[in-house]
Structure formats: C-alpha cells, structure tokens
Amino acid sequence: MSDLVALLLTPFLAACLFVGMHTWLGLQVLRRKVVFADLALAQLSALGGTIAVAVGHPPGSLGGFGYAFALTLFGAGVLTLTRRVSAQVGQEAVIGIVYVVATAVAILVVDRSPQGAEHVKRMLVGDILTVSVPDLLKLLLIYGLVGLSHALFYRQLLTTAANSAVLPGRKSTMLWDFLFYATFGLVVTSSVALAGVLLVFSFLIIPAVIGFLFSTKITVALGLGWSAGVVASLLGFTASVTFDLPTGATMVVTFAGTLLVAAILKVLFFAAPTSKRLNRWRLAVASGITILVAVFAQGMWLMIHPAGDQPLLAFVEDKMGLGPELFLSEAERRVFHEAYQTERHHRAEVERLGQLERDARWRGQMLREDELRRASSFQQTYNEMGRGERFVQDHLRALARRRGRWIVGIPITALSSLGLYLLYCAWRPNFAAGRSQTLVET
Template sequence: MSAFLTFMAAPAVGCVILALVFTYFGLHVLKREVIFVDLSLAQLAALGATLGFALEWDAHSWGAQGLSLLFILLGALFFAVVEYRFPEVSQEAVIGIVYVVGASLAIIIADQAPHAAEHIQFMLNGSILWITWSGVATLAVTAAGVGLLAWKWRKPIETWFDRKTTAPRSYKRALWDFAFYTLLGAVIAVSIKTAGIFLVFTLLIIPAVCATLFANTLYRQFVLGSVIGAAGSLAGLALSFSLDVPTGAMIVTTFGGLFGLALIFRLIRNGLQ
C-alpha cells in the first residue's frame, strides 16, 4: 500500500484535476455536437510537440510548450472562422480534416528525427505515471486559470453553444467559439505530454456521456461526471499498478468498462420505470 501511495500520489492528483476540468468542457462539447474537437486540438498540440522534438527541444521547455499552444490557437481560430464564413460546411468535417492533416504532418516531421516511432507512441499514450509534483502544480495552475475564465464567461459561452437557436453567421458566436476552443486547448496543451491523446479524449467524453445518462441539468451532470472521472482514473491507476500494465491504456480501458456499466444501469432503471 505504501509503495502504491509513493508512486501513484502525483499521478492520482493529476488525474483528478484533469477529470474535473475535462468533465466541464466535455459537457459543452456534447451540447455543441463537436465530439471530436478535443482529438483535433490534441493532435495539433502533439504536432507542436513533435516539431519541438524534431528541433531537439526539451519536451517540457517553454519553446516546446509554446509551439503546442501556437498550433492550438491557430486551430481554434480556424474552426471559428470557417464556421462563421462557411456555415454550409459541417463543423465535424472540418474538425476531422484538421485532425488527419495534423496527424500526417506530425508523422512526416517525426520521421526526420531519430526514435520517431517511440515519440509517436508517447504522444498517443502519454506518461501520466511519471508526472511530477511540479507537473501537477503546473496543471493545477492552468486548470484554475482556465476554470476562472470559463466561470466568468459562462453565460455567453452557454448562450452561444446552442447551434439550433443561434444564427450560424454571427460574429459574436464566432468570437465565443474561439474563446471556448482556446480555453479547452490551453488545458490540452499543458496535459498532452503527460496524459496523451487517448486519455485526453477519454476524460473529456466518457465521464460527460455517463453523467448525461443519469442527470438532466448541467450542474448535476458536472458533479456526477467529475465523480465518475475521478473514480475511473483512480481505479485505472490501481489496476495498472497491481497488474503491471501501461497506465494510460489501463485508465482508458477502465473508463470503457464504466461506460458499459452505465449503459446497463440505465437499461435497468428504464425497465423499472
């Protein structure tokens, strides 16, 4: 038990922080019906990190972090502008295009550097097990800053995320889209090198989806989703430690099991009504 606490304390705190912030954004992503935007933004962050890797910059240097954030800002601006200027184009299609092009560019850049395969696998799976307390502090400060801005801007963000009731060619909607994507991207840029693309997507979507099965208000969904996100992360960490398997992959698999259980419980509850 003491060995588990020694090795897993920092990863556990990091996962709980990510679960809280990504559950909030995940609920908004579901309501906006842009499910794969985090994958696209995460891939852009990975593209920036890969460029830094090819330039032989330290993965946690300000330069490498800055590249990831720059690509995310460009992606957020691109999403907002395309939807504003070309409302007839599906936003999901644009998100998919950016993802596949970003992934291909990352492969091309990584191929020019040694240990390319290891780097690509690292960006997909992350290394949450090796996050330090310094990394946790950076993550906490980022999450707190983003959370404060998201709370301050909650009314315009929530007002403009409804695609069915707001005009597609709206300057204000484009502005708040850019703000929303940038806030989400800032958390992704800080967490992508430790969590990896797969875990980022998992924490953003699965707790939020499970919460919407059992709660019908945003506040209740956030509370329930946060609990599910934290519990799933800690369970995945414990299973990874006990079974000696890759941590990120085990956490993702654990959330897959939780999603299946949520569907079963929902079926049982519907059957009793």
C-alpha cells in the same frame, strides 16, 4: 505499500484535476456537437510538440509547450472561422480534416526525427505516472485561470454552445467560440504532454457522456461526470499496478468499462417505469444471442479448420480443466502433460524474475547492470524453452481436435442453432409489444 502510495499519489491527483476540468469542457463539447474537436486540437498539440523535438527542444520544455500551444491556438481559430460553412458541410467534417492533416504532417516530421517512433507512442498514450509535483502545480495554475475565465462568462459560453447551430453569422458568437476553443486548446496542450492524446480524449468525453446519460441539467451532469471520472481513474491505477499494465492504456479501458456499466444501469434501473421491464428483457435476449452466435461460430470453425486457433473452445477447456485428453492415446496424454508442467515451470520462473525487477523498481533500488543483464538472459532462455513446450502442446491439441471435430462440432452447432430459434420465437411477441408501447408513448 507506503512507497506505492507515495508513487501514485501525485499522478492520481493529476488525474482528478484532468477529470475536473475536462468534464466541464466535455459537457460543452457535447452541447456543441463537436465531439472530435478534442482529438483534432490534441493532435495539433502533439504536432507542435513533435516539431519542437525535431528542431532541438527537449520534451516537456517551455519551447515545446510554446510550439504545441501555438498550433492549438491556430486550430481554435480554424474551428471558429469555419462555422460559416458548417451549415453546408458540417462542423465534424472540418474537424476531421484538421485531424487528418495534423496527423499526416506529424508523420512527415517524425520520419526525419531520431527516436520518432518512441515520441509518437508517448504522444498517443503518454506516461501519467511521471507527473511530478511541479507538473501538478502548473496544472493547478493553468486550470485555475481557465476555470476563472469560464466562471466569469459561463452564461455566454453555455448559451453559445446550445445555440451554435442557430447563430452562425454573429460576431458575438464567434468571439465566445474563440474564447472557448482557445481555453480548450490551452487545457489540451497542458494535458496531452502528460497523459497522451487517447487518455485526454477519455477524460474529456466519457465522464461528460455519463453525466448526460442521467441528466440534462449541467450541474447534475457535471457532478455525476466528476464522480464517474474519479472512480474510473482509481480503477485504472489499481488495475495497472495489480497486473503490471501500461497505465495510460489501462485507464482508457477502465473509462470505457465505467461508461458501459453506467449505460446498463441507466437502461435497467433509471429508465421510464414502463420501459424498465422491456429493457431488461432486451438485454437478456441480446446477451443470449451474443453467446449463442459465438458458440455457433466456434462449432463451425472447429469443423472447418480444427487445427486453427479455437479461442472459445480453449477458454472452456482452461476453465473446466478438460484439455484434449479425450481424443489422445495414453502415450500422447503423457507427453502432453509433461510439456504442460514444464512450460508452467518455465513461465513461473520468468514471472519470478520479472517480479524481482518490479519490486526493486517500486522500492527505488535499481538493479545493477550486470544483474539486469543476467535476469534478462535467464528470462530469454526460459521463454525459448517454454515456447518449445507450447509447440508440443499445440501439435497434440490440434491432433485431438482433428479427431473430435465432428463429435464436438456438430452437437454444439446444432444446440446453438436450436437456442437461437427458441430465442427468436420468444422475442417476436415482446418486440411487437415493445414497438406498440413506444408508438403509444410517442
């Protein structure tokens, strides 16, 4: 356990740094209504890193950082200068063009580079677990300088952000815009190399959105965003370690889940008193409609194509332990259960071998090459045998579903249709009351 804590401590501290700086920048991005500016600048940074690798600079080197920051600084200039045309075409259109062009050029560069696909994957999802103490110190230095500059000029930056759509032609506005985008680009360049484009975007936008959900005051929103971001990061690291998942992608999902929970809490408990009851009713009805539509679609799909994938039916069978036995003969049931038990045994062996390798890696005791090759060979063998047993199960399950397609499909389709009709009847008067209430409040 202590080894695991030691391994994750530095990456978690880096995530807290990301949350601290990116949430502040994200609040300004939301005030400027240029949400995807981060993606555009991050993609320019990734393009710079890709060009650096293509010309011979190793990943993470000072030369690679220089290329990435130079292109990001160029993007900051483009976003600043194009404010004059934003009134006609919108700033998001310019940002979208910058992102698309940067992505296309990166693909062209990668096409001529060795191990280009691996480099693109790293730029997208990063590898935050590889953050070291020197990386953490560099982040502290860069973020400290950026934070100091924003602290000195925060009134000008916030005023410019709030009035960016009103003051398109003033030189002072362009100066503060460039300062914001340049420091923003510096932060993005330093973080994309460690965390990847997707996770950096999550650090920037999601905590800021959570903060603005509950308050428009910048200080309150900043505190809420910091708290939500740290909690989401902790949940992401925990889920990644528990289920052995890619850390970057897992953290993006936990950030999204945190935003969903925050939105539900806002609607149910922090809305206007007159709206809370109606919001809870709406959420309950929307959840019921979602479930009933899924059940209706499953019933129709079972009747139309019983041998195809039946995700909802398979989930219910797995959780309730039903299986396809009801529509199989005694001999077919025996074969199905034998294949199921054998496949479970093979899957357990594959998991056991994988766990041995993971435990050795966490302890810092790497397996020898012959041990890795032997474990890999056993895993491949067990996977192939398990695939054969799953084929038998799938064949018998499809046979059972063809036999019971009408017996199961018609009732669940009819019951879900009845449920949707009853929900519609119950929803109409409440919807009308809610609409009248909204008009009165307006």
